[in-house]
Amino acid sequence: MSEAAWPWAAAALLGAYHGLDPSMGWLFAVALGLQERRQTRVMSALVPIGAGHLIAIAAAALLIAAARITVSASVIRNAGAAVLVGFGLFRLWRPRAHPRLGGMRVNAWELALWSFVMATAHGAGLMLVPVLLGLPAASAEHAHMGGALHALHGTRALVITQSLGIVLVHTAAMLTVMSALALLVYSWVGLAVLRRAWINLDLIWAGALITAGVLAAII
Amino acid sequence: MELWKPDQTFYPSPTMAMRAPRERLGYVVTFDPESAGHRGNGNSRHDALCVMDLDPNSPTFSQVIGRVEMPGVGDELHHFGWNACSAALCPYAPHPHVERRYLLVPGLRSSRIHIIDTKPDPRNPRIVKVVSAEELAERAGYSRPHTIHCGPDAIYVSALGAPNGDGPGGIFLLDHDSFDVLGRFEVDRGPQFLAYDFWWHLGYDVGITSEWGTPKMIEDGLNPDLLLSNKYGHAIHVWDLRKRKHLQRIDLGPEHQMTLELRPAHDPTRAYGFLGVVVSTKDLTASIWTWYLDQGKWAVRKIIDISPEPADPDQLPPALKPFKAVPPLVTDLVLSLDDKFLYVACWGTGEVRQYDVSDPFNARLTGTARLGGIVARTAHPKSGPLNGAMQMVELSRDGRRLYASNSLYSSWDQQFYPDGINGWVAKLDINPAGGMAVDPNFFVTFKGERPHQIHLEGGDCSSDSYCFP
Numbered sequence: 001m002s003e004a005a006w007p008w009a010a011a012a013l014l015g016a017y018h019g020l021d022p023s024m025g026w027l028f029a030v031a032l033g034l035q036e037r038r039q040t041r042v043m044s045a046l047v048p049i050g051a052g053h054l055i056a057i058a059a060a061a062l063l064i065a066a067a068r069i070t071v072s073a074s075v076i077r078n079a080g081a082a083v084l085v086g087f088g089l090f091r092l093w094r095p096r097a098h099p100r101l102g103g104m105r106v107n108a109w110e111l112a113l114w115s116f117v118m119a120t121a122h123g124a125g126l127m128l129v130p131v132l133l134g135l136p137a138a139s140a141e142h143a144h145m146g147g148a149l150h151a152l153h154g155t156r157a158l159v160i161t162q163s164l165g166i167v168l169v170h171t172a173a174m175l176t177v178m179s180a181l182a183l184l185v186y187s188w189v190g191l192a193v194l195r196r197a198w199i200n201l202d203l204i205w206a207g208a209l210i211t212a213g214v215l216a217a218i219i
Numbered sequence: 220m221e222l223w224k225p226d227q228t229f230y231p232s233p234t235m236a237m238r239a240p241r242e243r244l245g246y247v248v249t250f251d252p253e254s255a256g257h258r259g260n261g262n263s264r265h266d267a268l269c270v271m272d273l274d275p276n277s278p279t280f281s282q283v284i285g286r287v288e289m290p291g292v293g294d295e296l297h298h299f300g301w302n303a304c305s306a307a308l309c310p311y312a313p314h315p316h317v318e319r320r321y322l323l324v325p326g327l328r329s330s331r332i333h334i335i336d337t338k339p340d341p342r343n344p345r346i347v348k349v350v351s352a353e354e355l356a357e358r359a360g361y362s363r364p365h366t367i368h369c370g371p372d373a374i375y376v377s378a379l380g381a382p383n384g385d386g387p388g389g390i391f392l393l394d395h396d397s398f399d400v401l402g403r404f405e406v407d408r409g410p411q412f413l414a415y416d417f418w419w420h421l422g423y424d425v426g427i428t429s430e431w432g433t434p435k436m437i438e439d440g441l442n443p444d445l446l447l448s449n450k451y452g453h454a455i456h457v458w459d460l461r462k463r464k465h466l467q468r469i470d471l472g473p474e475h476q477m478t479l480e481l482r483p484a485h486d487p488t489r490a491y492g493f494l495g496v497v498v499s500t501k502d503l504t505a506s507i508w509t510w511y512l513d514q515g516k517w518a519v520r521k522i523i524d525i526s527p528e529p530a531d532p533d534q535l536p537p538a539l540k541p542f543k544a545v546p547p548l549v550t551d552l553v554l555s556l557d558d559k560f561l562y563v564a565c566w567g568t569g570e571v572r573q574y575d576v577s578d579p580f581n582a583r584l585t586g587t588a589r590l591g592g593i594v595a596r597t598a599h600p601k602s603g604p605l606n607g608a609m610q611m612v613e614l615s616r617d618g619r620r621l622y623a624s625n626s627l628y629s630s631w632d633q634q635f636y637p638d639g640i641n642g643w644v645a646k647l648d649i650n651p652a653g654g655m656a657v658d659p660n661f662f663v664t665f666k667g668e669r670p671h672q673i674h675l676e677g678g679d680c681s682s683d684s685y686c687f688p
Contacts, residue, residue: 028310034688035422035488095221095316096395100372102311103424103461104487104686114311191231191687194308198225200316 007134008169014127015170018053019177021201022194024122025049025115026182033186035104042186046179048108052115053124054171060125061163064132068159073133077216080129084213087123091206123209128166130216135162225315228677229305231687233485233556236305239616242675243274244341247624247644248296248324249668255295255328255629263292264667268299268324268335270342271644271663273622273675281661285342289333290349294326295629298672300367301682302334302374302395309371309421309686317395319678321347323374325364327628328438330355332364332376334398341676348398356382358400359391363434366416368684373401377417377428384434388414390426405458409465413452416480419460421686422487425517426458427510429478429494440630443538449473449500455481455510457517469519471508474501482554482561484579485680488688491579493561494519495549503527503542505549507563509579522582525549528568530594536637545593548635550627551611553680555618560585560649562612566627567635569595569608571647573655585653590645591625593635599645600659607632607640613673614649614680621647621655626669642669 018024029049033042067076102114119125185191230236247269254263270285289296302321307314322344324333330352337344355361361378368375374393380386389411390404405411415431430452431437436445445451453475457467471478475496483492490512498505507523527544539545548567554560554576561582563572569592574582589597591608598604607625614621624644626632632640642665646658663670674682 022310023313027313031310031686037488094396096314100312104309104311104422105424105461106311192235194231194315195225195227195229198315200221200223202316203221203223 004136007131007166010131010134011128011166011170012173014124014131015173016177018119018124019174020181021205022198023201024118024174024178025053026178026185027194028111028114029178029182030186030191031104032106039183039186042182043179045111046175046182048112049115049178050171050175052112053119053174054167055112056116056119057125057128057170058164058167061128061132061167062160064129065159065163068132069156076129077133080133081213081217084123084126084129084209084216087126088206088209088213091123091202091209095202095206122205127209127212128170130212132163132166133216135166222316222318225308226303226317226319228319229308229315230683231305231308231685233558233685236616236678236683236685237556237618239677241617242615242677242679243272243277244676245271245273245622245673246322246337246344246675247271247670247673248299249642249665249670250295250629251292251667252629252632252640252669254293265289265292266294266296266326267668268296268322268344269665269670270344281663283663283665285344287335287344287346289326289331290346291326291329291331293328294331295328296324296671297327297628298366299324299674300374301369301674301678302398304369304678304683306369306371306421306684306686312371314395321398322674323367323376323393323398325367325376327363327365327379330362330364332393332398350393350398350400352382354400355391359403361389361391361403363388368418370419370684371421371686374398375404375417377414379414379431379437380433380435384438386414386433387412388433390414390417390428404463405465406463407465409456410468411456411465415452415478418481418483418492419684420483420487420490420492421684423490423512424460425466426460427481427483427492428456428458429481430454431477431479437628438630440634441538446476447500449476451476452478454478455494455519467517469510469517471496471519474499475506476500479550480552482552484558485554485556485685486558486688487686489558493552493554493576493579495552495563497548497550498546503544503546505547505565507549507552507561507574507582511579520580522580523563523574525563525565525572528594534594536593536635538634539593553612553614553621555614556616556680557618560618560653562614562621564609564612564623566608566610568592569597571609571612571621571623571655573649573653575653586650586655588647588655588657590623590657599643599657599662601662602643605643606636606638607643607669609645611672613675615675616678616680618651618680619649621649622673622675623647624670624673626671629669632669640669641665644670644673
């Protein structure tokens, strides 16, 4: 894979991982479908769930983009690494810490808010730090040093465009996996699969946060 | 402990839980009637959590094979529950990798909550923590903890009243992991004052609570003046679980005294449930009611009346002599996981009735069995005439075995069975097509102690809540 492509692939893979995780939304969509005995409810629930996740990720990505434009890459890298490792350790220490939110009678706004909070509480946006730092325009600091005003403007636009691109790729991958799983489980497989196949993704995710933090610091 | 796969005793739906493996162990709490209500008089015994062998292939089948005593005396252990259950699979707050492991065992008189670890050896549980009455009073303003249900986001516990023995009673929350008291549930309790049982419709974000009396109204026994002036609870309350707000008070009528047990349909899409009324002050009948959602409002309808049985006053305890009859005294209910059969314990007459409630407004009596009773004293094949009667009833997840214990509450035992109660647990075998019979080979006795609630290994028909139909 070329150097320019890996952040995009990583963003898609992370999205697919969130899509796979029952606690990030597809199970909620299935539950709402079963409660109302309508397959269309499964699909209509996925829209606000995707939107909430997208906003959470986009907010994180824009924060990181702003940091890339104003702060040197090495500072972001070290700060990001520290936060990733710290948050990963927290998730290991209190794996069930999450906000008390939600219920089974939720409208689209409440679903979107739930998804936003779940994504944020899992550190989904945080995981984008190493991804976004891996983008070629992370050489923004070179533009600073060059001093050319138009080059700086061009770099800012590029950083923001790239960040939003990453967010869209991430969310699209997540929604694809999430929708496929929700429909598969609702229509064919049934929920008994949860008891066998729901491995502790929270533990894996905590490990991934720590690993990403360590990698971001040393690479 | 974090598990790598979901706890295998969690099931997404009640239908799936019906296919769970058969229970091999049962847990039952016992209390010492001599010390109940006293802070220890030197020769008191400790209340205990006992482990019963329920495996018919085991040489110790139908025996108590394990026992853990509480550190204090006079707790009067009553109801208890698990730290986690199938509600951990609920989609908005899932945490399925927690273990069903700890039993939370409150003392109804001492207000201490004992946290008992059933692992690594489920036959030798150990006390790992005691939540003090002071912590409960400081953080929630409650005392006399009663019903326990593991919820999606916390452990919910009802409490009969305030630390001084008056009201209001209500619900408080315990942290899933630390078992610290998180505080009271109610943000707005509306007109609710009396408390007893609670459960919920997770599919509707709605909770239901029932009414008994404040601690002062019940701890010294059933007060005939309060009863005859209809002062015990006669309503149920509907709550918004998310906003923690009172929604509706539904009054059954003042003569329907003590609206105790609440058994909502296990299927979260079904918006109805069953409640038992102990006694009517009009004619001593007991009744079963269905509550249901009707165009956005909750309502109740009486579906079953159980009549008193005429008796010779000489055979009746003093309080009942003037009535020349035994009231049925419905004190417990259990609903099968498919929401098909409702079991009704009549602690006065010594009868357990099985009703087909597939149509929740049209109950059909499909079976009955008798053991004990105020006058009948029906014997078990392994015993002579029995005192007490089948009271707390618990049903296996497959709906095939019903276990019953014979004590109600120390001071009330004394009024209705003044010659004393010798503790026992019996078992009924259930015909899945309807009907039931006493298992002649299962009879557990407790010397000098009285058993109350029973819970089965891995879960039963009153331990779990489900978010999927």
